[in-house]
Amino acid sequence: MPRFPVRTCVGCRTACPAAELVCLIAPEGRVRVAQRGAGQAAVDEAPGKRGRGAWVHPHCLAAVLTGGALGRAFRRQVEVSDREALLARAHFAHGRSSDAQGDAR
Numbered sequence: 001m002p003r004f005p006v007r008t009c010v011g012c013r014t015a016c017p018a019a020e021l022v023c024l025i026a027p028e029g030r031v032r033v034a035q036r037g038a039g040q041a042a043v044d045e046a047p048g049k050r051g052r053g054a055w056v057h058p059h060c061l062a063a064v065l066t067g068g069a070l071g072r073a074f075r076r077q078v079e080v081s082d083r084e085a086l087l088a089r090a091h092f093a094h095g096r097s098s099d100a101q102g103d104a105r
């Protein structure tokens with residue numbers, strides 16, 4: 001058993017520790033980055049509570065947004081309203097989750 005959850009990136013299909021990925025959710029059919037990002041999705045936003053989540057590397061996100069991978073990951077039509085904001089958010093969430101490891105509170 002791995003000590004940490006492993007998720008498969010919807011972009012490159014590589015299985016990685018969830019901490020290296022950001023979690024995308026689409027609660028109302030609009031894609032956004034789950035609040036805590038990498039492996040630490042807030043309870044109310046955790047995949048499974050409100051439908052499926054899609055895990056992706058920050059560097060794979062751009063390709064995922066332009067390809068059809070998101071629709072397949074969520075198994076329905078999803079809308080990307082602001083691609084740039086989503087990319088920025090993904091990188092921010094990922095960077096912060098790495099920094100937060102020594103500062104968990």
Ligand SMILES: [Zn+2]
Nearest residue numbers: 009012057060
């Ligand atoms: Zn990837």
